Amino acid sequence: MNALDDAGWQPWDWQQRVAAQQPEWPDPEALDAVIKELAQRPALVVAKDVDRLRAALARAARGRAFVLQAGDCAESFHDHSASSLRAKLKIILQMAVVLTYSSGVSVVKIGRIAGQFAKPRSAPVEVVDGATLPSFRGHIVHDDAPTLDARRPNPERLLWAYDQSRATVSVLRALTEGGFADLSGAHRWNLDFVASSPEGQRYQAIADGVDRALRFMAGCGIDLEREAVLHQVNVWTSHEALLLPYEAALTRRDPASQRYYDLSAHMVWVGERTRQLDGAHLRFASGIANPVGLKVGPTMEPDTLVEACRILDPDRTPGRLVLISRMGHDAVRDRLGGLVEAVREAGYPVVWLCDPMHGNTFVSQSGYKTRRFEDVMDEIAGFFEVHRRLGTHAGGIHLELTGEDVTECLGGSEAVLESELCRAYDTICDPRLNARQSLDLAFRVAELLIR
Ligand code: PEP
Numbered sequence: 001m002n003a004l005d006d007a008g009w010q011p012w013d014w015q016q017r018v019a020a021q022q023p024e025w026p027d028p029e030a031l032d033a034v035i036k037e038l039a040q041r042p043a044l045v046v047a048k049d050v051d052r053l054r055a056a057l058a059r060a061a062r063g064r065a066f067v068l069q070a071g072d073c074a075e076s077f078h079d080h081s082a083s084s085l086r087a088k089l090k091i092i093l094q095m096a097v098v099l100t101y102s103s104g105v106s107v108v109k110i111g112r113i114a115g116q117f118a119k120p121r122s123a124p125v126e127v128v129d130g131a132t133l134p135s136f137r138g139h140i141v142h143d144d145a146p147t148l149d150a151r152r153p154n155p156e157r158l159l160w161a162y163d164q165s166r167a168t169v170s171v172l173r174a175l176t177e178g179g180f181a182d183l184s185g186a187h188r189w190n191l192d193f194v195a196s197s198p199e200g201q202r203y204q205a206i207a208d209g210v211d212r213a214l215r216f217m218a219g220c221g222i223d224l225e226r227e228a229v230l231h232q233v234n235v236w237t238s239h240e241a242l243l244l245p246y247e248a249a250l251t252r253r254d255p256a257s258q259r260y261y262d263l264s265a266h267m268v269w270v271g272e273r274t275r276q277l278d279g280a281h282l283r284f285a286s287g288i289a290n291p292v293g294l295k296v297g298p299t300m301e302p303d304t305l306v307e308a309c310r311i312l313d314p315d316r317t318p319g320r321l322v323l324i325s326r327m328g329h330d331a332v333r334d335r336l337g338g339l340v341e342a343v344r345e346a347g348y349p350v351v352w353l354c355d356p357m358h359g360n361t362f363v364s365q366s367g368y369k370t371r372r373f374e375d376v377m378d379e380i381a382g383f384f385e386v387h388r389r390l391g392t393h394a395g396g397i398h399l400e401l402t403g404e405d406v407t408e409c410l411g412g413s414e415a416v417l418e419s420e421l422c423r424a425y426d427t428i429c430d431p432r433l434n435a436r437q438s439l440d441l442a443f444r445v446a447e448l449l450i451r
């Protein structure tokens, strides 16, 4: 049966299944009131744009585009200035230019942005400075301060998350459509602290090349003013569909097609800890028309994955399903191939992305959760090797990064050392690549793309 037209599916019927990783809201009535309020609010994105992203992802599924999905592990209520958003956008645009300029492949840009607030956790409690506290589940649930009071779930925060997402969407739109993303300004995307670095200089050379290409096209008589792709970009929004009441409240039926869209974002994904076949998250995701991602970790078995594909993409629609492999650098070469083959044999036209972050996290001697740049790169290299061997398309990468000059991941060309993690460890959840590490990574991925 076609799940998208499934007359039996309803935005709230996941409530009949077990929903993993939901906070224990202290006051269910207060949560209900918030949900009612959210359901009245305007959608954050429009269905037509969700369809455009699906079409772009369909090109990636056919091997004609590469996906760059990137942003914070968890967005913060404390830091959402226009300047940090601009920095995040700059690094994503720079990486896309590097990839396209080097390989000639078009890049579908998707932020972990404008709604990436809820976090699943491996353990329900954590010990901070000797105190045992409920684990931090994201600012949409509670504050990150290490006190019992701060960690009490507050449903009002769903509305704050909505408000911040709405503001983010509007700044993003102003920047991507209002001249900031014009390709003729690619020089200006270099961030101050990046410009003098080897990656920054390498990027300047590419921006010079872009200028020359634009002058060449103009010289050939092409009217550059009229070529909208040179002046605007699409940066689509995405987040993990973890808090199902929030997602269901923002799910709306499109009057034209009669299909349900989760209009909290263009794309949502189901995480590694909530992907049970009979669970609430897959049930919810099965009925929305958005492109849907599914995290695929090292314990996933081929049969289970094929069954998840059947639940999420029964019609085998290109651009509908994005499988996000997060194996760890030491497991990717062993684990991924069998899964890719099983999905291919079952005929699902998925996009495969590599998330080289979540299988490579460890705690440093000094107590910081971190990742090594070489492990991240090694997982990406392994991902490309597997796809090359099987003749399938390495469809893109899924990263945690920031435009700021943070010290959260180790290594890279600037060689962040363990002793330096404390200098600017600003993340509220997982460690992110800083702008130099991200640019460095883009140059290396470009080499893998043309090999
Ligand atoms: C994440 O993407 O932040 C995350 C928690 O990933 P995963 O579900 O793959 O562990």
Ligand code: MN
Residues within 6 Å of the ligand: 073, 074, 358, 400, 429, 430
């Ligand atoms: Mn994360």
